[in-house]
Structures are given as structure tokens and as C-alpha cells.
Amino acid sequence: MTLQTLINTYPDSEFIARAKLGVADSCTRGRDTALQQAEIEYKDFKTFFPNMPEAAEAQLKVANIHYEQMEKPDRDFTHAMRAEDEYRADSEYPDSKLVRGETAAAEVQEVLADREYAIGRFYYLRLAYPAAIARLKTLVERYPLYSGADESLFLLGKRTRARSMRSGRTRG
Numbered sequence: 001m002t003l004q005t006l007i008n009t010y011p012d013s014e015f016i017a018r019a020k021l022g023v024a025d026s027c028t029r030g031r032d033t034a035l036q037q038a039e040i041e042y043k044d045f046k047t048f049f050p051n052m053p054e055a056a057e058a059q060l061k062v063a064n065i066h067y068e069q070m071e072k073p074d075r076d077f078t079h080a081m082r083a084e085d086e087y088r089a090d091s092e093y094p095d096s097k098l099v100r101g102e103t104a105a106a107e108v109q110e111v112l113a114d115r116e117y118a119i120g121r122f123y124y125l126r127l128a129y130p131a132a133i134a135r136l137k138t139l140v141e142r143y144p145l146y147s148g149a150d151e152s153l154f155l156l157g158k159r160t161r162a163r164s165m166r167s168g169r170t171r172g
Contacts, residue, residue: 017045017048017049017052017054018054020041020044020045020048020049021042021045021054021057021058023041024038024041024042024045024058024061025038025061027041028061028065032069035065035068035069038061038065039062039065042058042059042061042062042065043058043062045058046058046059056092059086059089059092062086063083063086063087063089063104063105064083064104066079066080066082066083066086067079067083067087067104067107067108070083070108070111071111072111073111073112073114073115073118074115074118077111077112077115080108080111080112080115081112083104083105083108084105084108084109084112087104087105087108088105106145109143109145109146110143110146110147112143113139113142113143113146113148113149114146114148116135116136116138116139116142116143117135117136117139117146117148117151117152119135120132120135120136120139120152120155121155123135124136124155132155133156136152136153136155136156137156139152140152140153140156
């Protein structure tokens with residue numbers, strides 16, 4: 001409340017930017033509604049102060065909000081998708097001295113890739129090969145560093161080999 005009063009009372013103060021970040025930071029200690037408010041505050045900060053070094057910090061904090069709310073691969077993937085998008089947007093600030101969320105971004109991609117693999121494997125086991133191939137190809141192309149890429153490629157190769165054998169195009 002004190003920071004909001006400062007912002008409203010002294011709109012031309014040199015401390016407005018830090019006060020806005022402080023308001024956003026205070027919202028990150030809450031639950032869903034507070035986290036949504038924090039995201040709004042961080043994005044407002046980036047809008048009003050895009051050239052400040054703290055803009056990169058605000059972007060990273062938005063990505064981290066979604067990372068913290070991310071579910072397991074077999075659950076709702078909304079926050080994982082949003083975290084991936086926000087970590088990608090973090091590349092807008094290449095000169096930032098902040099440690100990038102590269103590890104967290106890799107974990108987000110692993111969760112999303114696990115989800116794609118599970119769906120592709122589901123289709124494969126149900127003999128819905130076109131759907132399985134589409135999912136697994138997308139997985140391999142979009143997430144090349146996925147830890148289960150070998151299994152995905154195996155299923156793709158197994159299906160492709162079976163198809164070519166039926167059509168008589170086998171290699172000796």
C-alpha cells in the first residue's frame with residue numbers, strides 16, 4: 001500500500017520504476033490471484049520502462065511465475081506453454097546481466113515434450129498411426145534435446161519400416 005501511495009502521490013518521482021517493481025514483487029508471495037496481479041504488474045513495468053535494465057528482470061519473473069505453477073506432463077499444460085513463451089521472450093534482453101532461466105526453460109520443454117510423447121505413444125498403441133506419426137514428428141522437430149527423443153524416433157522408425165515393408169520397398 002505504501003508503494004502504491006508513492007506511485008499515486010509522486011508520479012514523476014525517480015523512484016517510480018523501483019516502486020512498481022516492488023508492488024509486483026509483493027504480489028508474488030500470494031496464490032493464484034496474487035500471481036496474476038504480479039504478472040500484470042511486471043508486464044506494466046516492461047511497457048512503461050522497456051529500456052531499464054530491470055525490464056529483463058521483470059520478464060524473467062513473469063516466466064518464473066508460470067514455471068512455478070507448471071503441472072506434471074499428464075496434467076494441465078497451460079502454465080508450461082506460457083512459461084515456454086515467456087522464457088523465449090526473455091531473449092529480447094540479450095545484454096542483461098541476469099542469469100537466464102535456461103535450466104528452467106529446459107525443464108519446461110521436457111514437460112511439454114513428455115506430454116507430446118505420451119499422446120503420440122497413446123495413438124501408436126491404439127494403431128492410430130497417422131496421429132502418432134504427426135505427434136512424434138512434431139516432438140522430435142520442436143524438442144530436439146528431449147531426453148526421450150530416442151524412444152520417439154524408435155516408434156517413428158518402427159512404423160515407417162512396417163509401412164515400407166507392406167508396400168514392398170525394403171532394403172536388403
